[in-house]
Amino acid sequence: MAFKERVFSGMQPTGSLHLGNYLGAMVNWIEMQKTHECIYCVVDLHAITVWQDPKELKNAIRQVTAAYIASGLDPKKSILFNQSQVPEHAELAWVFNCVARLGWLNRMTQFKEKAGKDRENASVGLYAYPNLMAADILAYRATHVPVGEDQKQHLELARDIAQKFNNDFRDGIVEKGYADGIFFPPPDPVITGPATRVMSLRDGTKKMSKSEPSDMSRINLMDDADAIADKIKRAKTDMEPAPPSGLEELGARPEIDNLVGIYAALAGISKQAALDLLISTATEGPSIYTGLKRALTEVAVARLGPIRAEIIRLMNDPAEIDRILADGSKRARAIAGPIYAEVKDVVGFVRS
Template sequence: MKITPRVFSGMQPTGSLHLGNYLGAMVNWIKMQETHECIYCVVDLHAITVWQDPAELRNAIRQVTAAYIAAGLDPKKSILFNQSQVSAHAELAWVFNCVSRLGWLNRMTQFKEKAGKDREQASVGLYAYPNLMAADILAYRATHVPVGEDQKQHLELARDIAQKFNNDFSASIIAEGFADGIFFPQPEPVITGAATRVMSLRDGSKKMSKSDPSDLSRINMTDDADTIAKKIQKAKTDPEPLPSEEGGFSGRPEAENLIGIYATLVDKPVDAVLAEFGGQQFSAFKKVLADALVAKIEPIANEIKRLTGDPAEIDRILADGSSRAREIATPIMGKVKDIVGFIRS
């Protein structure tokens, strides 16, 4: 079972897809499907680490799938599916629960941030989330994972789990025909682009987020032109003109964020954007930025609306993707069972 270069990534079906998701992840996903074998997943198992209304969850799964496709993911070029339809994710997560160490999970900063003061009331699923993320990746023996900066620690844990599994079961792995004793690869992070971490429009020190109570903090991929213009007009800035070079962003996170967004939208280096707009006031730049956002988002929003009008077609696409994903994951999970020592029919 040769390790094939393969990309895996996923996104939760919670809240509206926003500009941070699009520029920070999906732009890169769309590019990679032209050069790699890509598997993209709606991670609904991760979503239920906090309680979800069942009807709303079903709608959210379809909504984010529609957004994936509208943004440019081609379900014929890539495998697009929802996680709960492929049992290998949950099965491998349990094996990894038994490989991973408590000390490793205790160091995961995202659990501490999400659980906050109510840590004792958090679900076990939220705590063990990183083990499931490792299973998502390694159920396909993926070699590359497009991730945001906030997920790098989880990917490092996936690498640790892969290495420990290979070490713990090295004799069995060799006995199963892997002469080098390596079954799981060490997945590599893929982090590229000027806006891999898009920040809030209201606070440049915080990541743009679905969970922010202020809708003005983010650009949703379903926003219309007037809403986009309003949000950019109200976006927090400072009284100084735009800097003329990248070193001029010191202490100016909002300026850096808006410039990074525009640079990614128009596919130009940040220094080229600063050469064009440096020294100007934000009022003029915001109009240009709003126009660029409308040009990019309006067609996507229209396509999301069209796709969500046909939920049966979205379900068909997910079912097809799940079938193709199982073709890859099922034999890998079978080999894991053999390596661990399970008896299977």
């Protein structure tokens, strides 16, 4: 059976969204809604795998929703909702808990990184997180999932779960009219965008992250012009006396590579063109990167300033955000509900 092409992706409402989220994911989301049926989720169930203050979580859900819209996601073109309003996510995740194998989850590197040395005190939710992610995707039979490199392993697990479910329940799937035995199509990753991996402003070898202790390591979508300028001014470069002469040398100098890549993505030009700008504006002495940082500040403020203003406007009307989420969840359930009803039949549950 040929399944309709459908896109699914989401972000957690933990901490303010930053430039890495915007360039690494949201720019691509915005483009995909022009050509695909898109479902974009605020994954609040994933957020509580570590403890969240309930009052702050509600505000964070609304702020991430506002950031989605302010960045260019159209809730009329795409389905935009928060995960906890669609119970099929959690119910299908339990089915997948019984399909997935412990050995598969034991290989997930993100759990090891997030749990650290104190693994025995990590929540079961954090451990089983990839199964819920698989349910997020497969509840809609999404065929394409825009993800960062750090989530690729989880998507591979979702493909394994889809294939095992299809194998385990093949007879019932065929009886439901799926002659080829495929109930869940294995989703494909989409790893594209102007800057698929934006790095920390303090360490060019680490990804820009909401969890990094220093706020100076990232540019948040809610940063004002002064904050953006200060962070870029203080961004780490290196001690080399001259700028890189070409892309190959640039790649060996992670901090400069990161700044050039960010500038190229925000300005909508090639990395080579951004490097040419760096070379043309470089000066002698410790301030050789002043020209690049000045240009980066200008383009970052111009690109992010309107997004920040729109987030603030939307946050002043939380009832409108809640209305958008409620409408999105209704539309999401219209897709996920019938699919999960068939899951119940295939698995052998009794339903009215």
